[in-house]
Amino acid sequence: MKLAQHLQHLAYDPGVSPKGGGLPGLDVLKKVIGSINLFGIIATVGPWPFRR
Numbered sequence: 001m002k003l004a005q006h007l008q009h010l011a012y013d014p015g016v017s018p019k020g021g022g023l024p025g026l027d028v029l030k031k032v033i034g035s036i037n038l039f040g041i042i043a044t045v046g047p048w049p050f051r052r
Helices: 002-012 024-044
Strands: none
Touching: none
């Protein structure tokens, strides 16, 4: 049981944090990918009420 709790703790907090700065443009890329994903979800779920 103790091992399972330890593994669960590692899964939620591995103790690794990103460096400040990161790759240039990474924040913009994340926003673009998020927008594409949102569009895909809306395009997929939107027509559901009209299905027969």
